[in-house]
Amino acid sequence: MVTTLREADKTSVAEISKKYGVSDQTIDNWRQYMAAWMRPTSSH
Numbered sequence: 001m002v003t004t005l006r007e008a009d010k011t012s013v014a015e016i017s018k019k020y021g022v023s024d025q026t027i028d029n030w031r032q033y034m035a036a037w038m039r040p041t042s043s044h
Contacts, residue, residue: 001030 008016008027017024 002034005030005034 004016004020004022004027007019008031013024013027017027
């Protein structure tokens with residue numbers, strides 16, 4: 001997933017989605033998932 005997202009940063013999402021057989025929306029969902037996962041959490 002991370003490798004695919006890195007490739008999508010360098011080229012078009014359409015090219016990468018075709019290369020890996022996933023939809024453009026899937027790549028967008030992966031980006032949102034990774035962004036949420038990387039977000040710092042509060043330490044309350």
